[in-house]
Amino acid sequence: MPNIVLFSGSSHHDLSQKVADRLGLELGKVITKKFSNQETCVEIGESVRGEDVYIVQSGCGEINDNLMELLIMINACKIASASRVTAVIPCFPYARQDKKDKSRAPISAKLVANMLSVAGADHIITMDLHASQIQGFFDIAVDNLYAEPAVLQWVRENIPEWKNCIIVSPDAGGAKRVTSIADRLNVDFALIHKERKKANEVDRMVLVGDVKDRVAILVDDMADTCGTICYAADKLIDAGATKVFAILTHGIFSGPAISRINSAPFEALPQPQSRGSQFLVSSTFDGNSSDS
Numbered sequence: 001m002p003n004i005v006l007f008s009g010s011s012h013h014d015l016s017q018k019v020a021d022r023l024g025l026e027l028g029k030v031i032t033k034k035f036s037n038q039e040t041c042v043e044i045g046e047s048v049r050g051e052d053v054y055i056v057q058s059g060c061g062e063i064n065d066n067l068m069e070l071l072i073m074i075n076a077c078k079i080a081s082a083s084r085v086t087a088v089i090p091c092f093p094y095a096r097q098d099k100k101d102k103s104r105a106p107i108s109a110k111l112v113a114n115m116l117s118v119a120g121a122d123h124i125i126t127m128d129l130h131a132s133q134i135q136g137f138f139d140i141a142v143d144n145l146y147a148e149p150a151v152l153q154w155v156r157e158n159i160p161e162w163k164n165c166i167i168v169s170p171d172a173g174g175a176k177r178v179t180s181i182a183d184r185l186n187v188d189f190a191l192i193h194k195e196r197k198k199a200n201e202v203d204r205m206v207l208v209g210d211v212k213d214r215v216a217i218l219v220d221d222m223a224d225t226c227g228t229i230c231y232a233a234d235k236l237i238d239a240g241a242t243k244v245f246a247i248l249t250h251g252i253f254s255g256p257a258i259s260r261i262n263s264a265p266f267e268a269l270p271q272p273q274s275r276g277s278q279f280l281v282s283s284t285f286d287g288n289s290s291d292s
Contacts, residue, residue, distance in 0.1 A: 003083070005048055007073060009057030011066040015090070016056040028053075032069055040065065042072045049081040059093030060252060067093050067112065071119040078120030086123040087116060091222075091250045095130035113137035128221040128249040131173070147249045148177075152184055155217065159245065165215040166190055166241075170232040178219050190216075192232050205235050212240030222250040226257040230264040237265045 007028040008016030020027045029045030055077070057070040070087060077085050097108035109131070116124065117140055124142045129135065135142045155162050167189045169178040175191055182189035190209025216236040223229050223246075233244045245267055253261075 003050070003052050005046070005051045005053050005082075007044075007053065007055045007077075009055060009066060009069050009073060011058045011061050011069075012056070012090075015058070019056060019088075030073065032073075040069050040072055042069065042076055044073075044076050044080060047080075048077050050083050052084050052086070053077045053082045054086045054088055056088040059089060059091045059095075060250070063093050067115075071115055074116070074119040074121050084122045085120055086125060087121045088125045090127045091252075092126045092129055092134065095134060096222075098131040098134055109134050110137045128177075130221055148181060148184070151181060151219065151247055154247070155185065159215065159217070161215045161243075162217075163187070165217050166209065166211050168192065168209070168211065168216050168218050168232070168236065170194070170218055170220050170228050174220055177221065181219060192235060194228060194231075205231055207235055207239050211236050213242060215243045215245070216241040218244065218246040220246075220248050222252060223248045223257065224252045225255045226253065226260045226264075230260045233264045233266055243267050 004023075004025065005028045006016070006020050006023070006025050007030050008020075010032050016027060028048075031043040031045060033041050035041060055070065055073050057066055057073070059066065070089070074085050074087060092109070092112075094108040094112045097106065098110075100107055113134065114137075117138060122140055124138060124140065125145065126142070127145045128147050129144050132144065135144055155165070159165065162185065165185070165187055167178045167182040167185070167187060169175050169189070169191050171194050172191060178189045178191070188209070190207065190211055193206045193208060194204070218229060218232055218236070220229060229246050229248070233246065236244050244265055
């Protein structure tokens with residue numbers, strides 16, 4: 001494949017290798033290291049002059065370090081005369097800070113967008129943005145890919161009772177996502193309204209919809225501490241759901257997430273391999289999480 005160079009950041013080398021294998025390419029040579037004062041250093045190990053460069057770096061793990069590494073890699077390729085630099089960011093960092101929800105609050109997602117543009121990115125590819133309006137923060141092209149096709153395929157292939165299921169959003173922000181999936185499956189949908197005391201801590205939930213004697217499938221874009229998704233599963237079981245599945249695009253699983261998942265009433269399922277999307281598994285989950 002001429003004129004394409006694919007580089008991997010340190011956030012998710014396995015994903016980058018799978019992309020390279022699918023394209024029939026070798027990953028570009030890049031060395032990333034840190035000085036003793038924790039400054040990030042990047043060395044591009046091959047010529048990118050006139051090339052179409054793709055850099056795969058997700059916003060997972062050590063988010064701030066990975067973001068800085070991505071910015072430096074973009075800039076290094078740009079000033080080395082790359083024709084175009086595309087940043088492939090499956091999980092967009094700071095995507096939850098997309099609006100000014102209180103006085104003096106920052107819009108950090110906009111700041112990240114500015115940083116990527118200033119670094120020299122010509123194109124952004126991401127997946128299931130937490131808020132679709134983030135695309136409008138950029139003056140460059142942004143492709144927001146959706147996990148929906150993989151979700152539909154997985155549901156049909158792995159849940160025998162899917163025709164009697166109900167698709168549930170664990171919060172109001174995911175309503176558009178679940179209605180689209182429900183329409184494609186020709187099933188009903190429900191919504192859980194949540195109120196937070198503070199970030200990562202849910203105060204109470206109210207279920208809107210009837211899940212009694214039905215298979216409930218929770219669909220969300222991101223699971224961080226998993227408080228919301230596990231609280232929602234308990235709520236669905238209390239409301240009469242026969243089984244609860246959870247499908248997520250970005251499994252972050254920080255803090256107490258794994259212990260919460262293991263004690264939640266999700267169905268035990270094998271880890272699916274649907275087109276590279278990350279799906280949440282319950283008590284059989286081994287804790288080795290990765291991004292989509």
